[in-house]
Ligand SMILES: Nc1nc2c(ncn2[C@@H]2O[C@H](COP(=O)(O)OP(=O)(O)O)[C@@H](O)[C@H]2O)c(=O)[nH]1
């Protein structure tokens with residue numbers, strides 16, 4: 001669906017990957033820079049593979065994903081009779097790309113009247129900011145967007161979204177603090193129909209009194225949306241803070257138990273040296289990374305594109 005909304009062309013392609021590359025500066029300058037050095041020699045040293053494994057794990061690629069990846073590269077190097085480290089590195093990059101592409105969205109959804117996107121994630125992960133960025137991205141594609149402020153648990157969250165809405169000139173449907181999020185979603189759906197909007201993005205609470213409450217609430221929002229629009233929500237995107245690395249992965253697993261996630265938005269990639277978490281997400285959660293957050297500004301969101309991402313990790 002996302003490719004379709006962007007006319008089959010990724011935003012990163014349009015931007016030449018410059019933003020991704022810049023946001024990966026920290027990651028590139030630490031672990032992946034060291035990987036570059038590892039493959040910088042004339043011959044493949046016996047301990048290269050162990051060193052590679054250690055660096056990938058440090059970059060938060062995850063133990064299982066790392067082991068599998070390194071095995072694959074080693075096998076191919078042997079099978080293809082490769083002796084030059086630079087060629088081996090090219091294989092590593094190919095395999096990393098393949099890994100990410102394996103989790104690409106399966107089907108491109110057909111055009112529909114209103115696309116409903118539910119945004120979930122823990123507080124502080126970047127949900128609200130990301131919603132503003134996403135809304136702007138779609139507006140730039142000529143889409144009419146409405147935002148629902150269904151995180152009614154924190155009064156500040158509603159105000160924050162309203163401020164963003166004014167800045168990007170996007171209607172925000174909100175209720176009173178502590179009001180029923182389901183009612184907000186219902187109103188937002190009605191408002192989207194009235195405005196003939198193409199996309200409704202729903203902000204949700206990151207935390208309620210208990211995990212059970214949160215699960216029940218997300219289920220309720222789900223059913224309200226599906227009663228109004230066929231198969232809605234069409235996407236449920238989990239926002240994860242990229243700076244929390246492996247923690248983000250366990251958070252994601254916990255959310256997955258409560259709600260069916262169709263993709264991940266990884267934020268704050270600009271603030272971490274552990275961009276390797278992207279690989280673990282696909283492998284361990286079985287859902288694709290759809291967008292990445294590259295800064296605090298409203299334009300700092302890009303559609304995730306495996307080749308651009310991998311070359312951004314290693315580019316000098
Ligand atoms: N550096 C950086 N900061 C981000 C990014 N996305 C969000 N933030 C910051 O993270 C903090 C929490 O964001 P917010 O949207 O309020 O999170 P929420 O509680 O999940 O709604 C804010 O200070 C945002 O500016 C990003 O991609 N990069």
Ligand SMILES: [Mg+2]
Nearest residue numbers: 127128151157
């Ligand atoms: Mg918020």
